[in-house]
Amino acid sequence: MGTIQALRGTRDILPEEVVYWQWVESVARDILSRSAYQEIRTPIFEATALFERGIGEATDIVGKEMYTFMSRGEDKYSITLRPEGTAGAVRSYIQNGMHAQGGVQRLWYTGPMFRYERPQAGRQRQFHQIGVEVLGSSDARADAEVIAIATDILQTLGLQNLRLDINSVGNPTDRQQYRQALIDYFTPYSSELDADSQTRLTRNPLRILDSKDKRTQEIAQNAPSILDYLGVDSKQHFDQVLQLLTDLGISYQLNPRLVRGLDYYTHTAFEIISDDLGAQATVCGGGRYDGLVAELGGPDTPAVGWAIGLERLTILLQKMQQAPKKTLDFYVVSRGEKAEAQALLLAQKLRRIGFSLELDLSGSAFKKQFARADKSGAVACLILGDEEAENQTVKLKWMATKEQQTLSQKDLLGKTDEWRRQIDMLKTQ
Incomplete structure (x- = not known):
């Protein structure tokens, strides 16, 4: 029998990489806490109906990518591993x-999310996200605030x-008119579209704009723009968001093809893109979803x-080689x-x-232990042998200068402020 391997589309995050994850989580937690955001923890599996109603049955996520199974026991029902975080947060709300x-x-x-996709760099079947949700405000300042906070975290x-790409997908009335305009535009080209786009033509034509097929992209270049179908209120909201971003000094690029992959978006849709990631360029994506809470019964x-x-973010950080150094005291x-x-x-x-x-904990000879101490990144080494044990003393060796002194264990524990100052000073050098 061979060894058991991690399943395709999953991967181990080893200690040398975990430092990047901890760094990201620490920065995000600090900025979000200072911005009055409260952490919520929802289950990693939910009733399948939550995602069918929330994300939309015509989306690729629901149609092709969800991990869905039946519960055990007498009252069997369909369960899905969460493919994204918003629907669960709204259900909890x-x-x-x-x-x-x-x-x-x-x-x-x-936390982890799950989608059945072809694994590649930055895209796994079990992947992880940090997400925010602001519920209860239609103010354009809420749109600008979440974009500003994402920008702060990344910077x-x-x-x-x-690069911030931004668009408005309008309200349901705007989208219905735009939907018909897209159907009218793409129908004459239907035989030239890729198979997925042909299916989307009548079910969800906005998703054709997201196609990665080369010929479909060429056809979509001249498709109508959603910005031409925005009503007065939608245009006013979008203009306010753009002005607020300008006031905040956040540059942006209008992208009328940006629709995002989820049906629940209304008005603002945006992506923050890195030019250092190749094909998988989107680091952050989001937008407004004014109808989702009501759609889910609220x-x-x-x-x-x-x-x-x-x-994707940790791949970027590793390329930049900016892992924060974790230095041990002893x-x-x-x-x-x-x-x-x-x-x-x-x-x-x-x-x-x-x-x-x-x-x-090796129990090996002092020479081998000293070699590990040199590689540990510790500021100082504490040494105990038979003589130190007998006399209740300890040798303290400063790793940078190799200076060494013997002191009682009582003095080591009794002068913690002095050692703290010396160690912190050496860490900054």
Whole structure:
């Protein structure tokens, strides 16, 4: 019997890569917390009907990409692993009566999503997102705020070559008129469209604009623009969003072909794109979805949000080689039964008072432990052998200068402020 491998479309995130994920999550958590967004955690599987009603049965996600199965037990029903985060957040918003609290709810989440797609760099069948949802405001400032926060997160991480593509898909009346215009335009070309676009022609013609087929893209170049079909209110909202972005110093590019892949979008739709990622260029995507809460059984509630794909983002950060350095305060080496027992006790005491350290558990010779200490990135090494164990002392070796001193274990634990100052000073050098 061979070894069991990770399933196709899934991958292990190993420690050297996890530091990038933790960095992204830490930056996002800090910025979102300062912006009054509250974290929400929803189940990774939901009733299939949630996504059929919320995302739209005519979308590729529902039609081709969802992981759906029947529940076990007597009352069998269809369950789906979540393909995106918004529908679950909205379901929770309705079910838990958040709308009854009044005012605007600012929510954010992070976690795995699941779609059956052809795996490639930056796109897996299990993938991860950070997302935000602002529920209860139709104000154009909400659209501008979520875009500004996404921009802040990406720029704080050091990303440079970013472009904001933005469009308005209008309200349902605007879209219905535009939908008919697209049908009228594409119908004469129907035999030249790719198979998926031929199916979409009558079911969801806006999705033809998203086709990756070369010939379909050529035909779509001269298709009508949604911006020509916006009503007065839709145009006013979009103009306000664009003016607010200008006021914030956020540059943008109008993209009338941008429709996003989900049926629930209304008005603003946007993507933040990196020029460093090749074909998988979108790092953040989102927009307004004023009809989704009511579609899922809640009251009429305007809403806007976005999601950042963590796989694509971490690929970018790794290319930039900007992983934050995690420096240990101490590396603890010990040799001998009594010394090893004392080393564990000392390590735990230091951890409890706030120091970071690694305790060498190999039991190997001092030479090998010192070699690992050199590679650990620790500021100082604590050494315990038979003599130190007998005398209740410890050798402290500063890794940068190789200077070494012997002190009592009591003094080490009693002068924590002094050691903290020295270590922090050395970390900044």
